[in-house]
Amino acid sequence: MENLIGLLVAAPLLGAAVLLCGGRRLDRSGPWVGTLLAAVSFALAVALFADMLGRSGEERTLTTTVFSWVPVGGFRADVGFQLDQLSMTFVLLITGVGTLIHLYSVGYMEHDERRRRFFGYLNLFLAAMLLLVVAGNYLLLYVGWEGVGLASYLLIGFWQHKPSAATAAKKAFLVNRVGDMGLSIAIMLMFTTFGTFAFGPVLEGAGQAGEGKLTAVGLMLLLAACGKSAQVPLQSWLGDAMEGPTPVSALIHAATMVTAGVYLITRSGALFDAAPTAQTAVVTVGAVTLLFGAIVGCAKDDIKKALAGSTMSQIGYMILAAGLGPVGYVFAIMHLVTHGFFKAGLFLGAGSVMHGMNDEVDMRRYGGLRKYMPVTFVTFGLGYLAIIGFPGLSGFFSKDKIIEAAFAKGGTEGWILGGAALLGAGITAFYMTRVMLMTFFGERRWQPDADGNAPHPHESPKTMTVPMVILAFGSVFAGGLFAVNDTFLKWLEPVTGHAHGNPPVSALTVTAATMVVLVLGVALAWARYGRKPVPVTAPRGSWLTRAARRDLLQDDFNHIVLVRGGEHLTRSLVYVDHTLVDGVVNGTAASVGGLSGRMRRLQNGYARSYAVSMFGGAAVLIAATLLMRAV
């Protein structure tokens, strides 16, 4: 069974290799090859899952060492895998959703002549993401971590001829690099602390290490998570990442990659449990981000950007939960999975809408699309209900638990966090309803574009709708499935451990509060976008709206401080290098030249002056000999 894990990663990797080096002859068959290999790894995942269910809770963890990777002195990095319930969950999510989205892309990208490469990149992403979750030590995890970064770079910038896309890709990679810096420092700290960075020893030895070091490790891991999962303050890349093709946004920037941060924190739970300070930092980041994302989501008119904001905020929930420690891990992952379903579904829906509206993204130019694309409408609607946490749908269960856990933190801290989570739920309801209304309800608002061809909305082909339907099912039932007699909790508990928090108020009260907030949010949205028609051109809006449209000015801050500052720094450095460092040398050279120029005057070409020097020389010689004799 163990060697299947390797295959799990190898299959999509092979696909990537074949598709990227295959050359033009694969242009037609390429998409199907990619999809097939994704399906293969999904099949493998299922097989492993079945095998895992076969065994009892404790020995479900599979660890295997393929080969010794970098053995230098005391530094032993192996290519080894660890597959336990936690990673299994991810593997299933990744391969499952991944396969569906491959399928979807077959239809979505069929008119793009570079689609072979697109699928190559998708497979590359799958491989890297799988490596990330099945890695047996932090260094290998780091490999996957950067691998997904690369894949997302390639995919965001897939339409490279668009400068905006290229820039967005670069931005994403750079911001992620900052996070990766955190991860690598964390790994170094582990090495100096434990002499290794394999999961087993590190997590077991966590107790013995000094809290100071653990806090440092925790903060560094948090930094990494922030980068990958688009959490404040490293969230700025996610919005621009929407430049990529929609399937990419669905797979990478909604369902899987962005949740890697949650995985990292949950995986390193033992470290965080021993470092309360780090945990506080984590929950703070989570709470801030979930509000931040939600607020941004409310203001965006670009449907994908709105969804991106929502992604941010949902991941904020997960991080918050993960920061709560054993109380929250399970629910973090649970929300992650359900979110994987409905957010992927929502993005695919959005993609389908754009597909039908020839790539129009401005929701103010949609309206009343439910007539034109029923399937999309239904699936999108279900996803919508799921995300706002409509009772009975998956979002309801997972999110509700998180809010409870937040309250359960206890003390003012608990109240603040819980309040934030609750508020977040309300805002979620508001902006999702807004998206829903602006897109599918109201009267049609699109008109012919510059070169006069009006979009004529139509339903998308089967390859696109089928995955949407499947994902819709997931977003409806997954939550319930997990929730009934705590299946999911029992499944994960051996790995993450679990502690029942006792909220200051009863669970029912929390749920009720959530419902109230939810209704308020929906009602408010209806009042603003349902009752009266939506203006095609965005109104100026309040200062908050304007700020939110600009990602709460966070981008401007980056631009002014980092980009401008950096440019000035490099320019001045170039100048310094040229004038100062090089100038010193050239100055020396020049002075030597001048000196020799003067010396040259002695060679005036007059035999007589040469004779003088000879004569003087002779005199000196005599003097020398006399002195020699004298002494």
Added chain:
Amino acid sequence: MSFPLLTATAVVPAVGAVATAAVPAARRAAAKWLALGFSLATLVLAAVQLVRFDPDAAGPFQLTESHAWIKDFGVRYELGVDGIAVVLIALTALLIPFIVLAGWHDADPLEGASPNWRWRPTQGFFALILMVEAMVVISFEATDVFLFYLFFEAMLIPMYFLIGGFGDRAGERSEEETAAQRSYAAVKFLLYNLAGGLIMMAAVIGLYAVTADQLGMGTFSLQEIVQARADGRLDLAPAAERSLFLGFFFAFAVKAPLWPLHTWLPNAMGEATAPVAVLITAVVDKVGTFAMLRFCLQLFPEASKWATPVIVALALVSIVYGALLAVGQRDIKRLVAYASISHFGFIVLGIFAMTTQGQGGATLYMVNHGISTAALMLVAGFLISRRGSRLIADYGGVQKVAPVLAGTFLVGGLATLSLPGLAPFVSEFLVLVGTFSRYPAAGIIATVGIVLAALYVLVLYQRTMTGPVKDGVRGMPDLRVRELAVVAPLIALLLFLGVYPKPLTEIIDPAVGHTMSQVEKSDPKPDVPVNEAEAAK
């Protein structure tokens, strides 16, 4: 006595150089094939070395050869390789064929140049490359300080002519201007390295004087001196040892190059043709860092430890400074040059971190940096040869017209920013870990270099390869077979060494251990030691 393998490895390219130079002017192609043949022969010999080398052998050096040379000054013709040298020799022998192949047309008569600039001595170009190879190889092999110094310096002569004699097509600039720039770069290269070399010579003589004074008979033999120090027959006064150390280190720091002695590199790499630039940064400069490991640390361990803080600081400056300047460059080749300065900072940092990971990583870094820079620079060279301009601003949207070129360029770039899965990542991480475990602050500062690396690589890629297609780029041909034959193996190697560097680390490890024992340093112990069994899990 057995077959003198080391001598052969150095002699073959030297003979090749002579033979190539002797080819009559009319038969240009013949000269090229001859050069390629000899470089491949050298590669075979280097491979034999790698096979015959036994990592677990007792002594520090293997395949040794030793003959009296200049008796009166105790100069011996002493060759020998340790794990570090043998790997670097392999790298050199591996890169030269690619350099020859990549420079196939770099010395042909210039089309479209005015008559007095058209002719270029093709035979000379390839002969010089082989000559450089021979000298580099022997300076990797020499265990006699004098012998090493001889070739360390002699290397400058062919390099000087390679830089000053052959450059890119003038492009927008006039031939006169290009020629002027070239000779400026060549002279700068020569002067910098000569200055370093002369100071080193003083130190070499000083070393001889000290040994002659204390051992009765002066010697240059590394092993002998190390041995004498070990059993206390030779003991240097701190002041003397430090000054000697500085003398050696200065020369190597110029060669490496370390901030602030770096400014010759961008000029040289900018003006020389891409293959020659690769020769400079991937092959010749390695001698400098290698010599730090072999001579500075082993001859003057105390002084090395004494100087470590300063050198680490300089290395950090190089890392960050080089990266920042790379970001600020407008010229592709100069950008790569500054990137190399940053990387050399990493290598020096690893060497002077005085940890197994640091030094092992540094050695591995030399190899990987050689390969990755070769990949990036050669592709850049192909790009430049197509457009006839080195300015980043002249390119754009290349990936649209030449996807393969763009792809290989990206891979080279990703290797330069040390993406996991490609070879440089392993070495860079080792260096970082090694540094961090001794100087955490330095480790963290160096990590900033990672981010900056991503910045300059991606900016370069974005500006040249993506976006709308520029006029000069339109209709640019994709990589030709010859060019692909150069790039593909390099990329394959990058991938392989990224996934499975064990073969190299196994050879390097014992040598590094030996060096560490010379310096009497051992790795810092972790706070919470976890037993190996668990670690292996």
Added chain:
Amino acid sequence: MNTAATATSTGEAVQFWILGIVAVAGALATVLMKKSVHSALSLAGTMIVLAVFYLANGAYFLGIVQIVVYTGAIMMLFLFVVMLVGVTAADSLKETLKGQRWLAGLCALGFGILLIAGIGNASLKEFTGLGQANSGGNVEGLAALVFTKYVFAFEITGALLITAAVGAMVLTHRERTERAVTQRELAERRVRSGKQVPPLPAPGVYARHNAVDVPGLLPDGTPSELTVNPTLRARGQIRDVSGTALRELAALEQRAQEWREHGRSEDAKGAGK
């Protein structure tokens, strides 16, 4: 007789002091004289003095050779060349190189002082005369040495002399590459060139001044360059006559005037009687 003496005869001393001064004077003159001819002559003088000193030192053969070869042959050769080369601007003693004079003076002073100091502290109190060496006659003694001990050097110097002779011939011999120009052609060239078609004007103004060094006067009384030999002009040996000639003319006329008036009064007297 071979006893180490410490002093020479008083006669020789007197001779040394007198002739020594003459020699130094000659040497200085050689260096300082403006005209090379004078230098050559003063050098010859010095050499003769030296010859006398040779004789006084018992080098009879060399003394004679000195007079015959040096003063007789070499110096004459010098004079020949001086005549060949004639007078050039080089003869001026004005120094053209900056600081040359100071440096030369300084070096010379230092050199001389050091040399003399050197000789001074060499212990040469007494000397063995040449009595014994010259016992068989000076020339025979030299001959014995030249043909035995120094025979090789002798042969080689012979070769040297021959080489020198040949060399001199080679150097000074000028191959006539083009045919000699005939009188006719010269005349034609002169006419074609157009300036100074008639022969150059003769020197001299009046019958009383027709020496070669007296330039002819132009109508306005200024001397004409053409009428005197360029060499004389270069040497500055031209007698400037323009002024005197005019003055003499004026004087003559005045005298003539006086004579006329005087003569007239005489007549008047005579008529008065």
Added chain:
Amino acid sequence: MNPVNYLYLAALLFTIGATGVLLRRNAIVVFMCVELMLNACNLAFVTFSRLHGNLDGQIIAFFTMVVAAAEVVIGLAIIVTIFRSRHSASVDDANLLKL
């Protein structure tokens, strides 16, 4: 009087000759000064041979004269040729060494 005085005289003459070489521009005069120096040497040699009581010094002086003769012949020939080509006997005019 001690014959050493001859040596002093020789030194004096030699110095004067050297100074002449340095000061005069006319090649012929320069040459004469060289001759003067040679003669000074000869005087020294002759004096030495007297001091030591053997004839070797005189032999050397003799050879010096021979060589001097040869040298003069060639030297003057050169001067004449130079004068022919450049119409000047000034050593400063033969300054092609000058950059």
